[in-house]
Amino acid sequence: MTIREFKMPDVGEGLTEAEILKWYVQPGDTVTDGQVVCEVETAKAAVELPIPFDGVVHALLFEEGTTVDVGQVIISVQTAAGAAAEAPVQEAAPAAAVAAPVAAEPEEPAAAARQPVLVGYGVSTASTKRRPRKAAAGAPAQNGTAPAAPAAPVLPAVPAQPTGERPLAKPPVRKLAKDLGIDLAAVVPTGDGGVVTREDVHAAAAAAIAPQAVSAEVPAAAPAAAPAVQAAEVPASERETRIPVKGVRKVTAQAMVGSAFTAPHVTEFITLDVTRTMKLVQELKDDPDLAGLRINPLLLIAKAVLVAIRRNPDVNASWDEAAQEIVLKHYVNLGIAAATPRGLIVPNIKDAHAKTLGELSTSLSELVATARDGKTSPADMQNGTITITNVGVFGVDTGTPILNPGESAILAVGAIKLQPWVHKGKVKPRQVTTLALSFDHRLIDGELGSRFLADIAAVLEHPRRLITWS
Template sequence: MTAVEQRFREFKMPDVGEGLTEAEILKWFVAPGDTVTDGQVVCEVETAKAAVELPIPFDGVVHELRFDEGTTVDVGTAIISVDTDPGAGEAAPQAVPAAGEAVAEAPAAAPESEEKEGRQANLVGYGAAPASTKRRPRKPLPSAQRSAPAPSAAAPAPQAPAPAPAPARPEAAPELNGSGRSARPLAKPPVRKLAKDLGIDLETVTPSGADGIITREDVHAAAEAVQAARETPVAAPATAPQGRERRVPVKGVRKATAQAMVNSAFTAPHVTEFVTVDVTRTMKLVSELKQDPELAGLRVNPLLLVAKALLVAIRRNPDINATWDEGNQEIVYKDYVNLGIAAATPRGLIVPNIKDADAKTLPELASALGELVGTAREGRTSPAEMSGGTITITNVGVFGIDAGTPIINPGESAILAFGAVKLQPWVHKGEVKPRQVTTLALSFDHRLVDGELGSKVLADVAAVLERPKRLITWA
């Protein structure tokens, strides 16, 4: 590491989740010239899972912010440089090219008019590009710069221009395909994965990046073109509406959620079962627990008892708490329950989970549930809090909805939807009476959960909510 590199330190976009490839810079908390210290938060970024604050790992003065707010940056790319020795005087930091950029090399003593030899970018994990003896064509200089500068004592005298290089030999050129492009499209690994996910052949994509590198935007443009070609043309209105539509880019949490739901819906065969249950006794117990000194200050509501009822049902039917491992062709049964709670936030739907929820007492579960919901509403849920879930509850009742067919959270085998609790006529002890009634819906992955197991779990949840004393007798 050179002295300049030691002085001007770069902080690169870290992988703050599990294998994430990019993050969007939401907000900078510092500007060039600001003094920063080790551990100080310098920006907030949004990954595919959550918004996260990034601390700088060294002291110094901010020299440069490499990207503007709203820019999506690949993991491993430098986003800020810091002068760690600002008292040393002026010094020009050496620019470090981002991943995939071409690097121009030239002898230190060569005059400015000498042509620099270019080379293709060497992408990580893809080896060197095919060698070529052809030099990069010179860019014409503006007329104001065509005259040679006056010689100085430090600069060598101008020399006669060198003869034009001989044309490159045909056999030295890289192998071309039928379209005249390089036989192997150049793209970074995340871009190749994106193309694979979208079903796009990189051979058909026109690159826009330096040295013919295919970018994410190129892949998205190709995917949009394919989709447009598939759709039946619809006559457009004579005049487009003005100010009556809004377009918001799909990115961050919402983009990841959309992709996860599509993958889940078309990978796991969903089965959904419903049951309507009288929860009058549960609602009465909720009112009593709110007055219990042991639960003072904690979040006590019907969702708490639904969560406890589901945990009891899982204890009685542990095979529901599993996941399908497609790669190894195995069913992974889990002896712990990380209970996910679907939460709607301004950035989209997220599913943080309560670790080892099955081992918690009712007060501990109430405390964890309150912290989870509060953190989600503030937009401060960390990626760790959203990873490792085993089964999920979605509370659609808070929106006044009776029931639904929820989509399973990826990596899990089931999800329970809790509908609105409403006063309805119900046959109770042989008479029609007004009772508190709700509908529960359980979606499960039919590859590993058959109808019998799914029905038993749903029936047990309903039984506990109908007679909550089973929380004691079945525990």
């Protein structure tokens, strides 16, 4: 019998660790070269890992939800002929615990149900202290005996209801459910779109513990005392929930703190009438030549930013601290801040400056679809030059966004609202929004930043300039 080991690879340019999100195989399964065996989350993206050889899974060495260093063995495979028949049951037993319904972390929501939105971000105040890692599922204790189970009591798990669909919930809610021993599949969701909320999990936990408390403390002949037991004070351990800072959230927090205290930020604002742009959006939607393309205000805002960069090329730059040089970029990798179930990411459209309106629309659609599926690669989030963040989708008027590290500027787009506006000497209802531009004052002075923001506004007020200024 030959056992081959597959180690956690570096899936993205110098990363040192990754979290195992989901196993797609179990001990005893046959695998082939190139077959995806698990999904891992790095500090930048979720990535599927294919195994590079054939065989039968011998053991899974880490549970789902465990953070593993690059280079550690995560799965062993029996590659000898007839391995499937020879694999002893007792060797697979420790790893089988990885797939236990109560211990396993719930799966990610189905890709089609995820709805990322474009948002801004700020400095995270969460602690960046690394949580203790879980022990390997198949690792024996030093004295040769199996590891002892935790002594701390946990809530009884709610029985799973095999509906065939994955429950929808944000990562913090998933972690809360896991800590309380609640199966998300058995929780009745009350959030928009069938999303399980924190309150839903607490309600399920209360429902699960109440019968146990009543049966343990109240005689069968005195059911009337049950309400008093249910009204008992919540234990101190349940008054707070601690969420480990890892993955995208950890990197975002570190990057934003670094950016905020490295680049001298300046933010300028402008309020403008975008009624003509909104009319153009509708006209483009009705254009048969653009049928099948996603046409929305963000598309024209992105195009306006590209036109303004062409008129003010010095804004598209970066600061080289080591060389003490300003690096002017003759290309635009346009970042779009996106909030996904995994957290905030900023993928960028490579060479956006060279794309037609139709090509830019296609690229934006692909960016959103990839983020929705949680498949944005590390390469898609590298080498951005300038970013757009649309906080208006939440009804927010504007904000003061923090620069994506290494970039010169970020534009926040506020909500577009019908407001009274002086138009041609009369007060009329017009579509109005506010733009906020944050920029690195080492690269962009007040004059350049003001001209750049004014040019963006001018294009959106009179979108024919998309042609005359191009």
